[in-house]
Amino acid sequence: MESALRVAVLACGAKVLARMLAEAGSGRREETVLCRCGQRMESQGVRGKELLTILGPVAYERSMFKCPACRATRYPGDEALDVVGTTRSPGLRRMMARAGSQSTFKDGRDDLRIYAGLEVSAKDVERVAERIGQEMDTWSQEERQRRLAEDGPEPEKDIPLMYVSYDGTGVPMTRGELAGVKGKRADGLAKTREAKLGCVFTQTTVDEEGYPIRDPDTTSFVGAIETAETFGWRIYGEAWRRGLARVRKVVVLGDGAEWVKNLAEMHFPRAISIIDLYHAREHLSGLCRILFGSNEKRMERERRRQWALLDAGRVEKIILHARRHLPVDPDLKKAAQAEIQYLDKNKERMRYAKFRAEELFVGSGVIEAGCKTVIGQRLKQSGMEWTVRGANAIIALRCVMKSNRLEDYWESRVA
Ligand SMILES: [Zn+2]
Numbered sequence: 099m100e101s102a103l104r105v106a107v108l109a110c111g112a113k114v115l116a117r118m119l120a121e122a123g124s125g126r127r128e129e130t131v132l133c134r135c136g137q138r139m140e141s142q143g144v145r146g147k148e149l150l151t152i153l154g155p156v157a158y159e160r161s162m163f164k165c166p167a168c169r170a171t172r173y174p175g176d177e178a179l180d181v182v183g184t185t186r187s188p189g190l191r192r193m194m195a196r197a198g199s200q201s202t203f204k205d206g207r208d209d210l211r212i213y214a215g216l217e218v219s220a221k222d223v224e225r226v227a228e229r230i231g232q233e234m235d236t237w238s239q240e241e242r243q244r245r246l247a248e249d250g251p252e253p254e255k256d257i258p259l260m261y262v263s264y265d266g267t268g269v270p271m272t273r274g275e276l277a278g279v280k281g282k283r284a285d286g287l288a289k290t291r292e293a294k295l296g297c298v299f300t301q302t303t304v305d306e307e308g309y310p311i312r313d314p315d316t317t318s319f320v321g322a323i324e325t326a327e328t329f330g331w332r333i334y335g336e337a338w339r340r341g342l343a344r345v346r347k348v349v350v351l352g353d354g355a356e357w358v359k360n361l362a363e364m365h366f367p368r369a370i371s372i373i374d375l376y377h378a379r380e381h382l383s384g385l386c387r388i389l390f391g392s393n394e395k396r397m398e399r400e401r402r403r404q405w406a407l408l409d410a411g412r413v414e415k416i417i418l419h420a421r422r423h424l425p426v427d428p429d430l431k432k433a434a435q436a437e438i439q440y441l442d443k444n445k446e447r448m449r450y451a452k453f454r455a456e457e458l459f460v461g462s463g464v465i466e467a468g469c470k471t472v473i474g475q476r477l478k479q480s481g482m483e484w485t486v487r488g489a490n491a492i493i494a495l496r497c498v499m500k501s502n503r504l505e506d507y508w509e510s511r512v513a
Pocket residue numbers: 133134135136137165166167168169170
C-alpha cells in the first residue's frame with residue numbers, strides 16, 4: 099500500500115511541477131536575450147523536452163532563441179532551471195551524484211530505486227556523477243583562483259595554527275591508462291596510478307596531557323591523479339582559501355617522500371615541516387635490520403634504543419651510532435648508507451621532542467585515514483578499474499563531500 103501510494107503521490111507531484119515549469123520556460127520576457135557574440139537573439143517559439151525529476155518524468159516546454167548573426171541558440175528557461183544540456187533536474191542530479199559517489203554505480207542505481215522510487219541505469223548514475231564531479235572540480239578550482247587573486251587577506255581573526263598534510267595512494271586503472279607508467283610488479287608494469295590527496299585542518303586546543311586536538315569539522319580535502327607540480331598549486335590554493343594569509347604558525351605533515359618535501363619547500367617556506375613519526379620509526383627499524391639483522395635479540399634492543407633517541411629528536415646521535423656499525427658486506431653497507439643519508443637530509447623534520455614541546459601533531463594519521471575514506475573505500479574495491487577522467491571526477495566529488503561542502507556547491511549553482 100505504501101509503495102503504491104508513493105507512486106501515486108509522486109505522479110501527482112509531477113503534474114504540479116509540470117505546470118510550474120511551463121511558466122518558467124516560456125511566456126513574455128522583460129529582458130532581451132543576448133548572444134555571446136553580442137547580437138540580440140530572436141525567439142524561435144517553444145521547444146519541448148522531457149525532464150527527469152525526483153517526482154518522475156515531467157514534460158517541459160521552453161522558448162528557444164537564435165542569433166541571427168552566428169546562428170547560436172539559447173534556452174533562457176533551461177539556464178534559469180539549471181538544466182542546460184541535460185534532461186535531468188538538479189534535484190535528481192544531486193541524488194545521482196551522491197549515490198554514485200558513495201558506492202558502486204550499480205549499488206547507486208539500486209539505492210535510488212529503493213529509497214526514492216527512481217528508475218535510472220547504472221550507466222546513468224556513472225555519467226551524472228562523473229559530470230558533476232568535473233563541475234565540482236572546476237567550481238573549487240575557480241574558487242581557489244579567485245581567493246588567490248584577491249588583494250589581501252580578509253580582515254578576520256587570526257588562525258593560530260594550521261596543518262597542511264598530503265600523501266599519495268594507488269588507484270587501480272584500466273590498461274589503456276597505464277601505458278608508460280612504471281610499476282613495481284614483476285613484469286615491470288603498473289596496475290595503479292598514484293592519486294594525491296591533501297588536507298587542511300586547524301588546531302587550537304590540547305588535551306589534559308598536552309596532546310593536540312584537531313578542531314572538529316575543520317578538515318577539508320583536495321585531490322586528483324596529477325603531477326606533483328599541479329597538485330602543489332591545488333593544495334596551496336586550498337590552504338590559501340582556508341586563510342593561510344592569516345595563519346600564525348603552519349605545519350606541513352607528511353611522509354618522507356621527495357615530492358612531499360619539495361612541495362613544502364616551494365609553497366610553504368615558513369612552515370614547520372614534520373615527517374610522520376611512524377614513517378621515521380619504520381626507517382629506523384629498517385636501518386637496525388641492516389646493521390644488526392644477524393642477531394635477532396640485539397636488533398630488537400637497538401631498535402628500542404633508536405626509537406627512544408628519535409622521540410628525543412637526537413638524530414645526529416642515531417647517525418653517529420649507525421656509522422660506527424656499518425656492515426662489511428658491500429650491499430648491506432650501501433643500504434645502510436642510503437638510510438643514513440635519508441636521516442641526515444631530514445633531521446630537522448624529525449625534532450620530535452621539540453615538536454611535542456610545542457604541542458604539535460607529529461603523526462600524519464589524518465591524511466592516511468583520508469586516503470582510505472576519501473579514495474580507498476570508493477575507488478579501490480576489488481575488481482575496479484578506472485580511467486583518469488572517471489577517477490578524478492569521483493575524487494573531486496568525494497573531496498567536496500568529505501569537506502562538508504556539498505551544500506556550498508549546490509547553492510553556488512542556484513546563485
Ligand atoms: Zn551570435
